[in-house]
Amino acid sequence: MKDIVLERLGRMEDLEGRRLLKGIMTSVFLNLVEHQEEMTRRLEQRVFDELEDLDDKNDIYVTLCAREDIDPIHEFLYPMLPSDVNPPSYDLTTIVSRLSRNEESTLFTMFMQCDYMSLKKLFESKRTFRGQLVTTGGRCAIEVRLxxxxxxxxxxxxxxETxxxxGISWKTVNHPYAYKFVDIILTGCERTPDASEEIMEISVDCEEYERSKRLDVVPLWNIERLSLKNSGFPVPAMDRINYEHVLSLRKTGSQNGYLVDADESDIRYMKRSEDELTxxxxxxRSGNWNVLKLTQPVPSRIGKLEYSLVSNRRSSDFIGSYARKQATVVRAKGEIMRIAHSFEAAEALEFVDASIQEKPGSEGQTYGMNPFISDHVRTEHDKRLLRLSFRRKPGKQWDEFIIYDLMSFLVSxxxxxxxxxxxxxxxA
Incomplete structure (x- = not known):
């Protein structure tokens, strides 16, 4: 509008008339235009604020790290299990006891750096491998399975469950590494060691899978376990039955996500404000609460991750935020494409097509990343198969051995x- 006014003033040849009109427009009309533009901007900002995706604070980031390289003061990555910082220990007494009863026993756990289809083939084959058990009493050959x-x-x-x-909506955790850990199960031993012996070394030859074997590798994620105390005394809630316990988030960071880890009977509901968790x-009575802090990632100029940092973070766009606010799902191929492409994990994948099959086939190259979520309304054998095809696209290159897992995340x-x-x- 201002440009139109300037254009019209520029066309006036009468300078005195131009001066008078300019004064009128500046004192009255332009103030009205600026006021309208400001109100329009506020309305637009209000629409975007209402569609703001607050779930971004609850995104989960994961990666892997060698046990010896775990940084206890890392800005946002922590071991999934606090006990993983300690090297594994072997209980020969338990192993000997199970061997005497012809039972299997777990020796140790390791990470297999290979793709999903290779691991699937390995597990389905149920093959065994040879190895050696070295104790203070000598060496003996062993037989194991994975x-x-x-x-x-x-x-x-x-x-x-947390x-x-x-009361926070669940978003599939994109953790491709969690499904690649295997247990080394002892199935036979050349001789039964004495319980007084000590294990010095255990070695296993995984044959063609040997190059994929990784020992002493620990999964990390951005969840820190905290114990927070009430700030002040509990006050009666509006229902005059329950109580409000307020936890201050100023010291731990208000930009992070927080989950209260307590018994279901102890939580009626939770309210989150900028600096407090109610x-x-x-x-x-007041006391300490166990809280899971979902730390937002911080760029680090020192150190480098050996394995890719992956997450279930959604790409930020207006259409995606608006669609997630709607209660209904559009049953169309375009909706599937929108869902699949709404995640940062889709940077290396492109949705191609969707087809419905009456019976499940053997072509599936993905697995469910939410095996703990069950459908109590429908039975599995009554469901038709929705086959989604993808292709790789140029751009960000993920580690090759997790590409099937990224597709599994999108399908899940x-x-x-x-x-x-x-x-x-x-x-495709």
């Missing part, structure tokens, strides 16, 4: 929106 370790998957399940208790609970998130189908992903 079994998927679900310790870290169960930690994700516990996190899901999200549910806090817990409404039937507990009358689509599965949350389309529970009436059984979703699987394939390469």
């Amino acid at each position: 079994q998927q370790n679900l310790t870290y998957v169960r930690e994700i399940e516990k996190l899901y 999200f549910q208790k806090n 817990i409404v609970t039937p507990l009358e 998130e689509v599965q949350m929106y389309f529970p009436e189908y059984k979703c699987e992903g394939v390469w």
